[in-house]
Amino acid sequence: MPSAPHAADFRPRPKSRARRISELVPLAVLLPTLITTGIYIFVFVIWNIYLSLTSSTLLPVYDFAGFDAYTRLWRNPRWTTGVWNLALFGLLYIGLTTLVGVVLAILMDQKVRGENLLRSIFLYPIAISFVVTGTTWQWILNPSTGLEAFVKQLGWQGFEMGLITSRETAIYAVVIAAVWHAAGFVMVMVLAALRGVERDLVKAGQIDGAPMLRIYRRIVLPAIWPVLISVLIILLQFAIKTFDLVLALTHGGPGISTTFPAIFVYDRLFAAGELAQGAAAAVWMLIGLVVVFLPVLALNWALKRRKGGAA
Incomplete structure (x- = not known):
């Protein structure tokens, strides 16, 4: 043995x-x-x-000037306008992009014909740069060369859109272009998550007689919340760092109606020769990222803990 x-x-x-x-x-x-x-x-x-914290202008000067650059920064109407524009843009961009992406993903999840082709079409905008997106939409919304000119050539001479030429509506043109650019990306991420949900849960809801809208709202979407949190984080950093899209679409105008903090930093550092003020603006952007991300991360942690406790 x-x-x-x-x-x-x-x-x-x-x-x-x-x-x-x-x-x-x-x-x-x-x-x-x-x-x-x-x-x-x-x-x-x-x-x-x-x-x-220095008094640097065109070139770095390594003295100590305290918070003078920060004080002058918040007295600058262009900076404060940029902050309010970013807040409005961020709310509309993140909300609409998430909504459009989720709706498209739910529709694609119904196993429609030509799904591969449609998925490629919706995903295509994210493959091009923000500069190309901004230039394309600038041409489409330009009153002299775009959609407005085309409609007038058809005979509707009284048609006026003026989305990017008005101070009150130019920011919404930026939102439209940004949503068009990122909605397909959100759709693909959410669709991949939807395909990973157990179909038995959906079938159980259907057997109980629940409509599909309620099934998605009560069962499916709560099951894919980690993906939705990831989408939110990605869109948040896209929104805060928005620069090239606005520069190509509106150049920050008309006036300063579509200026953003990133554009302000660029102008202060390279055009106006205000290094200290540009650096202060960049610090505030970093603080903004931290302030915005912390609640999102806290929500993610709370949801994980809740799910672990339920298990």
């Missing part, structure tokens, strides 16, 4: 040298990127904060 195994037989064998080296290869490959990213994020953020 074979002898019983000893306790020494179950001890983990020491790793060979080749195996230890192979485990270090991924870290060695990623290390230069991690170091570069760390320098880019932390070192330059600290340098930017220090620069905002």
Whole structure:
């Protein structure tokens, strides 16, 4: 009869040298990127904060001027207008993009004909840059060359749209272009999550006689909340960093009606030669990102904890 195994037989064998080296290869490959990213994020953020506390104008001056740049920043009507524009744009952009993306995903989840073609069409805008999107919509909404001119050529001479030429409506032109650009991306993410939901839950709701709208609202959408949180975070950073879309579409005008904090930072740093004020504006944008992301992360944590407690 074979002898019983000893306790020494179950001890983990020491790793060979080749195996230890192979485990270090991924870290060695990623290390230069991690170091570069760390320098880019932390070192330059600290340098930017220090620069905002100086009296730098065209060139950096490493003195200490306190919060003078921050005080002058909030007295600048262009900055305050940009902040309000960003708040309005962010609410409309995130809300409408999420709504349109979820509705499209639910419709595509009904196994419609030509789903692959439709999915590619809806996803196509995210494949092009914001500059191309802004230029395209600038041409479409231009009264002399776009949709308004086309309708007038058909005989409706009294037709006027003027979406990007009016101070009151230009911001909504930016929202329309941004929603068109990102709605397909949201649709694909939500659709992938919908396909991962257990179909037995949907069938159980149908057997109970619940309409599909209620099934999606009460069963399906709560089941994919992690994806919805991810979508919200991605759209938040898109909104706060909006720059090239506005620059290509409206150039921040008419006047300053569509100026954004990112455009203000760019102008202060490179056009106006106000390094300290531009750095202060960048610091406020960083604070805004943190302030906006913390509630979202807290909500994500609370939902996970609730789900874990329910389990």
